[in-house]
Amino acid sequence: MPSGPSNGSSGKKNTGAKSSKAIQAAKKNSGGAKGLPKQRQIPWVTIGGIIVVVALVAVIAVSIIPRYQNQQELSAWAPTEENQDPSTAIDGVVTIEYPAGQHVAPTQRVAYDQSPPFGGPHDAIWATCTGTVYDQAVRTENMVHSLEHGAVWIAYNPDLLDDAAIETLEAKVDGRTYMSMSPYPGLDAPISLQSWGHQLKVDSADDERIDHFIEALRLNRYTYPEVGASCSTLPASFDPANPPPFDASAPGPDAVPMDGGTVDGTEQVPADMQVPAGS
Numbered sequence: 529m530p531s532g533p534s535n536g537s538s539g540k541k542n543t544g545a546k547s548s549k550a551i552q553a554a555k556k557n558s559g560g561a562k563g564l565p566k567q568r569q570i571p572w573v574t575i576g577g578i579i580v581v582v583a584l585v586a587v588i589a590v591s592i593i594p595r596y597q598n599q600q601e602l603s604a605w606a607p608t609e610e611n612q613d614p615s616t617a618i619d620g621v622v623t624i625e626y627p628a629g630q631h632v633a634p635t636q637r638v639a640y641d642q643s644p645p646f647g648g649p650h651d652a653i654w655a656t657c658t659g660t661v662y663d664q665a666v667r668t669e670n671m672v673h674s675l676e677h678g679a680v681w682i683a684y685n686p687d688l689l690d691d692a693a694i695e696t697l698e699a700k701v702d703g704r705t706y707m708s709m710s711p712y713p714g715l716d717a718p719i720s721l722q723s724w725g726h727q728l729k730v731d732s733a734d735d736e737r738i739d740h741f742i743e744a745l746r747l748n749r750y751t752y753p754e755v756g757a758s759c760s761t762l763p764a765s766f767d768p769a770n771p772p773p774f775d776a777s778a779p780g781p782d783a784v785p786m787d788g789g790t791v792d793g794t795e796q797v798p799a800d801m802q803v804p805a806g807s
Contacts, residue, residue, distance in 0.1 A: 566755070573804040611659045612750035615726055618740050622727045628676055628753030629789040637775065638669055639783040643701040644712055645672050649788045656768040657759035659703040662710035665774030670766065674708060675724040677757040678747045682738075683712035683720045693718070693733035706747050707758050713776050724752040753786065 551654045605614045617622050626647030632638060638649045647667060654673035655666055670680055682697055689697075697719065701709040712720065717729035721738060723745035730737060761768070 574795075591665075598770050602739060602743045605740045607744060607748045607750055613744070613748070615723075615741060615744040615751075618728065618737050618744065620728050620730070620737065621741070624725055624795075626725055626786075627788070628724075631673075632669060632784050634772070636669070637779045637783045638672075639779045639785055640668065640672075641786050642727065644668065644681070644715065644720055644722055644727075646675060646727045647725050648672065648786045649784050650676065653765050654759070654761065655708060655771060656761045656766055657708040658705050659701055660708045661698050661702050662708065662768070662771060664711065664771070665713055665776075667708045667772035667774055670772055671708070671710070671722075675722055675760060676752060676754050677706070677759055678752045678755065679706045679708055679723070679759055680742050680746045681722045682707070682709040683715060683722065684709070685715035685718055686711040686713065688715075688718040689733065696733040697738075700742065707742070710774075713774070723748070726751065 563614075587806065605618075607614055616623070622642075624642070624647060631652040632649050633649060634653070638645070640648060648670075650672035651667070651669040652673075653670060653679055655670040657674040657679035675681060682701060684694065684697060697709060700749040701707045717731065719730050719733065719735075721728045721730075721741045726741075726745055727735060728741050745751055762792075763769075766772075775792070
């Protein structure tokens, strides 16, 4: 009778199969046939997210830190009880004391002692100074009255500044209450800043003294007469879209003198036009 497969042959086959499986498992666990370690996948999504976050933090820091440093620097120019007029430390600031509350009629002119003026008799109606940027020159007598209310007026010579410089100045004024800006033809400097009794003339819109002047004198209750007075006006009294025009000609012999006195025996600022503070 033919003989069947022996137990020895079957055992060899089973042993070979087990060995083959063991080898394959070893290769799989060791990273392949060559025995190289299995490579780790790089988490590009995570790395990309981290890079974006770092970039955003850098952008925010670049934007905020200089602004914070600028605010810290400007705070040194803010008035205090101990230092009521910090502008005295600004190089080039001119100061003159003027009496307040001397009003003239809309048809009168004042023989101002400065150009632009920054104090003295003025129109009974002030120019709107609620962060107002005028694209045309405005009657001087109205602009001076706004200084009496605590405003800073930036005047500039349109023939001496380019558009970029004018835009730089506008950014300091536009929408900021108790500020105004207007061209001033014939100005002997590119830029002149006025507050009541104070003036600073500079050559560049990037001059840091501009910000120092504004910080020191805008609404500085120690330096202007009519604390609490408004910078808003009614269009019926003064229309910022159509303000009284600037007169570049020299004031005539009938102009009101700086002391508000008489011209040809006529009192120029009578008692009923001299008003109390706040008007």
